[in-house]
Amino acid sequence: MSHATATAHETPAHEVGEGGHHYQPSVPLSIGKFAMWLFLATEIMFFTGLIGSYVVLRFGSKSWPTPEARIVTLKTGEEVRGEEAEKTKDSVTLVLESGKKRTIQKADAVSEGEHGWIRNQSPLNLPLTAANTFFLICSSVTMVLSLSAAQGGDRAKMLRFLLATIVIGAVFVGIQVFEYRKLIFEEHFVPGTNIFASCFYVMTGCHGAHVTGGVIYLITVYLRALAGKVGPHNHEPIEVAGLYWHFVDLVWILLFTVVYLI
Amino acid sequence: MSDSIPLASTSSAASNNDWITLTQGARDKAKEYLAANKDREVVRVTFDAQGNLGLELDKLRPGDKTFAQGDVTVAVGGVAADLVKGLVVDFQSSGGKVGFSFGGTAPAATDPKVAIKARELIAAGGAGHDQHSHVSQYMNVFYSLIVLTVLELGCTWLPIGKLAVVLMLMVLAVTKAALVGAYFMHLKFEGRWKHVILVPPTMLAIILVFALMPDISFAEHGNASTKTGASVGQSGHGIEVPAEAPASGHGNH
Numbered sequence: 422m423s424h425a426t427a428t429a430h431e432t433p434a435h436e437v438g439e440g441g442h443h444y445q446p447s448v449p450l451s452i453g454k455f456a457m458w459l460f461l462a463t464e465i466m467f468f469t470g471l472i473g474s475y476v477v478l479r480f481g482s483k484s485w486p487t488p489e490a491r492i493v494t495l496k497t498g499e500e501v502r503g504e505e506a507e508k509t510k511d512s513v514t515l516v517l518e519s520g521k522k523r524t525i526q527k528a529d530a531v532s533e534g535e536h537g538w539i540r541n542q543s544p545l546n547l548p549l550t551a552a553n554t555f556f557l558i559c560s561s562v563t564m565v566l567s568l569s570a571a572q573g574g575d576r577a578k579m580l581r582f583l584l585a586t587i588v589i590g591a592v593f594v595g596i597q598v599f600e601y602r603k604l605i606f607e608e609h610f611v612p613g614t615n616i617f618a619s620c621f622y623v624m625t626g627c628h629g630a631h632v633t634g635g636v637i638y639l640i641t642v643y644l645r646a647l648a649g650k651v652g653p654h655n656h657e658p659i660e661v662a663g664l665y666w667h668f669v670d671l672v673w674i675l676l677f678t679v680v681y682l683i
Numbered sequence: 684m685s686d687s688i689p690l691a692s693t694s695s696a697a698s699n700n701d702w703i704t705l706t707q708g709a710r711d712k713a714k715e716y717l718a719a720n721k722d723r724e725v726v727r728v729t730f731d732a733q734g735n736l737g738l739e740l741d742k743l744r745p746g747d748k749t750f751a752q753g754d755v756t757v758a759v760g761g762v763a764a765d766l767v768k769g770l771v772v773d774f775q776s777s778g779g780k781v782g783f784s785f786g787g788t789a790p791a792a793t794d795p796k797v798a799i800k801a802r803e804l805i806a807a808g809g810a811g812h813d814q815h816s817h818v819s820q821y822m823n824v825f826y827s828l829i830v831l832t833v834l835e836l837g838c839t840w841l842p843i844g845k846l847a848v849v850l851m852l853m854v855l856a857v858t859k860a861a862l863v864g865a866y867f868m869h870l871k872f873e874g875r876w877k878h879v880i881l882v883p884p885t886m887l888a889i890i891l892v893f894a895l896m897p898d899i900s901f902a903e904h905g906n907a908s909t910k911t912g913a914s915v916g917q918s919g920h921g922i923e924v925p926a927e928a929p930a931s932g933h934g935n936h
Contacts, residue, residue, distance in 0.1 A: 450874070450876055455876075458877075458880045458881075459880065462880050462881060462883075462884040463884070465881070465884045465885060465888060466884045466887060466888050469884075469885075469888030469889070469892065470888065470891075470892075473888065473891070473892030473895075474892075474895075476892065477892060477895055477896050477899045477900050478899065478900075480896065480900035480901075481899055481900035481901065488839060489839070504845075551832070551836055554832060555829070555832065558825070558828050558829070558832070559825075561863060561867055562821060562822075562824075562825045562867075564867075565821050565866075565867045566818065566821060569817050569818055569821065654732065663867070663868075664868055667863055667864070667867045667868045668868070670863055670867075671860045671863045671864060671868075674856055674859045674860050674863065675856055675857075675860055678835060678852050678853070678855070678856035679856075682835060682836075682838070682839065682852050683848075683849050683852055683853075
């Protein structure tokens with residue numbers, strides 16, 4: 422994009438377009454956006470590495486604590502592990518590792534306090550994390566609405582939506598921390614427990630670190646916006662920050678599906 | 684004259700040759716720039732924060748007023764059109780400096796304050812129409828994401844085989860990711876550079892994972908790890924495993 426004023430040299434090093442976008446004449450893309458996309462390209466590889474190794478490790482395992490995996494302790498002391506195939510009031514049919522099915526009667530099993538007689542192999546809290554996923558999606562929406570407001574010239578709306586994004590992002594991190602505490606101190610599910618635990622903590626931990634960094638990044642943009650440096654006249658920083666935030670949301674969408682649901 | 688230029692837009696394209704004048708030199712230069720930037724359609728008159736007039740290469744936007752000057756179409760934000768009436772744009776080299784210069788009787792050319800006002804007018808008025816259509820689009824994407832998430836959660840209760848559930852979940856997840864990428868990250872509307880930046884890392888990521896799978900997933904390592912929960916390395920192809928190995932492989936509780 423070529424922007425020349427009366428006294429400008431014919432081909433300046435870069436030009437400033439509307440909304441504060443800084444352009445290189447050779448690349449049809451503003452510098453900030455280009456840099457952020459390059460960074461996101463590396464992040465794609467980073468998270469694909471993590472999720473990819475999870476898939477690879479899981480493929481190579483005979484059993485894995487999936488959402489349907491159960492443990493039933495019999496009165497004889499035997500522990501039966503398998504994926505739930507059928508469940509009635511008084512019995513459950515588990516598919517064992519060997520592939521054979523085994524039906525266990527409630528009467529033969531030990532009931533352990535609040536766990537009941539059928540326990541989950543996976544200690545993860547699916548409903549809470551599903552809610553968390555919803556929150557993160559909401560924060561993505563508020564982020565894009567903030568950018569839209571900035572592009573439309575509405576500074577107050579832009580600030581409001583930006584603040585909403587920050588708050589919801591912080592809530593997401595808070596809920597993740599709450600879950601971690603419960604997993605570590607109550608369920609005794611630590612990275613050393615098994616390979617699933619190790620994968621889980623590395624993946625969600627790295628993602629959580631990215632969200633935390635994103636919240637801090639957004640706070641700096643927000644402070645600059647309050648100071649007037651960022652706004653409808655200069656909305657490029659909001660767009661660039663938005664790219665990072667949407668990417669973090671995108672990764673979580675995939676992570677949640679792969680780790681919690683499959 | 685502007686009718687012959689097939690520009691898809693909703694501009695109020697009442698062309699008036701006398702409104703803005705580009706000298707021959709300016710026209711030639713503008714044509715040159717447009718030819719070098721194939722996805723730009725018009726030369727846009729802009730006003731910066733200091734009240735300086737400038738020219739930009741751009742696409743047509745709703746609310747633009749366009750003026751045909753030979754082969755070059757000049758656009759300006761509709762609300763500011765009156766302020767550029769009588770503008771003369773020249774391209775010259777004088778005293779070692781090269782560039783576009785602005786003159787004529789246009790109020791914006793003679794008084795920087797007018798130019799600043801024009802800029803504010805465009806920011807406030809011109810984009811309003813744009814914004815509404817985008818917000819409803821974003822909300823539609825939001826509702827779709829919610830529905831897809833609910834479908835994902837409901838998938839596990841369907842009475843179909845595990846493989847079918849996994850496939851459905853992956854399709855839903857990828858759809859959600861694509862929606863966020865295309866609309867929130869604006870990729871649907873970006874140029875060809877997105878392929879240059881995104882395709883190589885995606886290819887590398889997928890290829891590397893599949894390249895490692897035979898080594899890690901399908902190799903026989905001989906013994907199940909007793910400390911780790913999942914017996915990594917056992918062949919995934921249904922070869923019989925000694926009874927005692929799996930039981931010791933779980934360390935959940």
